[in-house]
Amino acid sequence: MARDYAARCPVYPVRNAWLVAVAVLLAAQEIGAPKVQVAEELEAYPTESVELSCQFNDGGGLTKLTQVSWIWEPSDGHRDNIAVYHPVYGQSFPNVAFKDRVVFLHNSLENPSIRISNLRMSDAGRYTCEYATYPTGNEQGTTTLIMLSKPKNSANGVTVQAGTKSVVVARCEAADAKPAATIEWLAPVGGNHSTSTTSGPDGTVTVRSEYRLVPTPADNGREVICRVNQKTQKQPWVYPIKLSVEYLPSVSIEGYDHNWYVGRSDATLVCLANANPEPTTITWTAASGPLPETVVVEGNKLTVRKVDDAVNTTFICEVKNRLGSSRHQITTVVIEALEDPSSAGVVAGAVIGSLLALLLVVALIAVLLTRSRRQQRRGYPSSGDSIATGSGGSNGGDYGNKARLLFSNSGNNSSKNGTGTNNNGPIYTYREGCDATGTLTEKANDYHHHHLHHASTGNAPTAHDILLSSEMDEAERRKFDLDDSMEEEEERYDRFGGVAGGGNILPPAYHVHRGHAGEEMDVYLDDDMESQRDGSVISRTAIYV
Template identity: 30%
Template sequence: MTEDETRLPCQFQVQENEQVVQVSWIKELPDGTKEHIITAHRTEGHTEFGRYSGRVRFESSRSMVNSALLILTTEESDEGKYICHISTFPYGNFERKLSLTVWTFPISSLDPVVLEEGQSFHVAASCRSVARPPPRLTWDTDLPGQAQNRSSEGGAVSTHFSLHPLRSMNGMRLDCLVWHPALEQPRRISNRLVVQFPPDASVTGFDGNWYMGLKEAELRCESGGNPKPKNFTWTRDGKALPDGLTVDGARLLFGRALRRNDTGVYECVVNNGVGTRKVKCNITVTETSRSVQEVIFDTLVMIIIAVAAGVLVIVMIIVIILVNRYHRRKNSKLEMELSKRM
């Protein structure tokens, strides 16, 4: 791995009456030439060459016994073929070749795209990564869409996720996963899909009981949409607002007591940069509040009931008197007839 320490093993098994005189590490370049890295001589000591000076050393102070080479900070350019060259006395030279492959950790990025509802099939996000060996990219999402993968020289890969944007998709997960042998588990680049859509609007605050003299009345323009709307325009009956009314964002404030002429159709126009919505509310201001009207109505009902009850009592009294007189007359007539017969 780049930036890590790399160990290239080399150990020579000496025979009886044999000794190692010199150990050398050489890199074989692609064009066939050779580049000396480091040499250890039994009597003349160690020598480091060129660009390797300060970057390499033998693993052991007894380099004639353990000739392993350490590259202290590995670079991509260190990849290639290496030769461990052993000079002995009296049997001559021996060497072995090693092939070093250098890996790099993935360098990754995710580029999200802001979409609008109603667009055609469109790229929602792009994920890119570069490493040695080339990484593998996948998407972790529940969104219905299609992924397209591409690769280029130098270990660079990319993937693009496309879909038909809907407002219901806004905020849904669209993560990119980077898979590479240098990683114990895939690296997750978190992302949430952004879909912009026009606002919805409704006016709240009017409960049907606005009357002359009511204070601190207000209307509110409730709106959705993405992004959240910040531009609100209020009018009454298609004209400018009356005096004493102020606009505070989505709120229409009545800074004075209500008047009868505050009655009218109030319209809120809301815009969020994606679209515009208009909503109207018909406001009626009465002379008295609904509670006062209900009290008056209840009083009138009680009066009517009382008058009706009084009339009913009078009628009953009259009926009783008439019935009583009728029976008295009838009894008197019967008494006269009996008297005549006797």
């Protein structure tokens, strides 16, 4: 039967081993587990409350509980009962320091938890929940109570005087903190700091730090920052401190522009002072003695009502504060006024007006000259030209040796330039001499007969033909040059002057003598005259060479 059972239920060595191990472990935990269960550590703050829990764990129910006690052990190692509970005799609080601050939460030996109210920093320490049992004896569990204290932070500046030695300019403190705080300085002024700590009787720590530097006037008003770090603070505590550095006044004078001329009104000087503490008095004096009568002083401002030689001096401004006094001086130089400032605008206006008038006259003259030149180029005689008479010398004009060719008109209209085909009549040359007499000779007869075929065909002789004529001497050919410079000279001699009586008129006829017979002939030119814009007339058929 045993073999059959073994065959049906085989024993697995590995599985059995695991079962045995688990059983042994549970037994060991049951044996080694504390019977009194408490919290290992608690944190609390002064004036607050804390609950200390305690329970007895009797696994088999074989332990008999007699009473329970709470024992306080401060940091110095002294043990003292603060609360006792007996199921028959009730509650007891033997320690006077905890009287009225400790109570049992439950009237039970199995759960003798207590509450401590209105905590003090001195309440920190070890709290032991201890059972008196039978037959195992006393059983206990211990809780450590840590008291925390938020620091009392403060910071302040120290008023100092500017100097050459390093002194304390700011202080920062984190007092009665637990655990101790740390202090940092954030400062752009380039100083240094020192820190010290002091322990209190209740376990708190006070940390102090001082900031030092060599103070200068420029450091006055600058900020340094104290920052405190501590466990109980959610974020660092930051406090800015404004430095206070006292120094003598620094004085300067402004307002002098080096243009104090005689007669100037309300010239002003301003005395500026930088000081800590603030200046108490500001005084103006003159190096030459009392202030001139034209000077008025109002606080830090000195005003000269009328500049004269009396203010050609040195002005001194003295500023005082609680630490002492400082002064500054400036020398003013009075100059002579070059002109009356009130008439400067009138003079400038007169100058500008004169210039504008001069420019207007120059422009008008330029326009008149330009117009006169244009009229001369077009052949218009000016008012200063004279008209040649039949004798050639009534007005005494000297036109030089000049030949004028006059074409007789057969009645047909000629072109404006005098070279039309209708000028097929005889050509007369009018010679003007230096003796103011002019003679008209019929040198054109030979020319006319020599070139008769021109007239028969209706072609008038051209200027080129005249130049090629053997009748004209070399001097006349040179005078007939068509250069632009000679044209302007010819136009000047081509103008007629006014006769006695003031009018520009053309004489009715030229009295000429034929060169070969000496008989006189009248040549009328009014049939080919053309009126001009200025009232004069010019022959269309006359060619001047």
